[in-house]
Amino acid sequence: MHIRIVIGCLVTLLVLNGCQGDPDKVKSEVPENAVNPESVNNPATASSNGEVEDMLPAFQFKEESFDFGSVTEGESVSHDFKFTNTGKSDLLISSANGSCGCTVPEYPKEAIKPGKQGVVKVTFNSQDKVGMQHKTVTIIANTIPNSKVLTIMGEVKKK
DSSP states (O other): OHHHHHHHHHHHHHHHHHHSOOHHHHHHTSOTTOOOGGGOOOSOOGGGTTHHHHTSOOEEESOSEEEEEEEETTOEEEEEEEEEEOSSSOBOEEEEEESSTTEEEEOOOSOBOTTOEEEEEEEEEOTTOOEEEEEEEEEEESSSSSEEEEEEEEEEEOO
């Protein structure tokens, strides 16, 4: 009877010791290039009184939505969304993503200087998309707020 208790205790100790894991291994799972959350500093705080925001780039789109009317299924429709950087520093678009694979944006990869214009071209492929359509493109840039949503819509009629 005592041997069973001793063996049971030893098994329990081995299992508990195995669950602790190797602390060095846990540390190595964190990527070396990970950003320390404490080092992130957002200059545009509520206490900045807008001073920092005044120095940032800003989008000014001529239009943020486009109605392509009606097209026949299978046709592609493109539209140029023109914008001006109305801010005081270079505007950089880091990404532009369509709400589905049928909506593809093209955007400038180079910096848009203050006062200069740029274009985000959005192409919608109506293949297998019958009926009213409402698609979006979300642009991520170094602006506040850091995203802008453009919309393309219309009706796709069956072939």
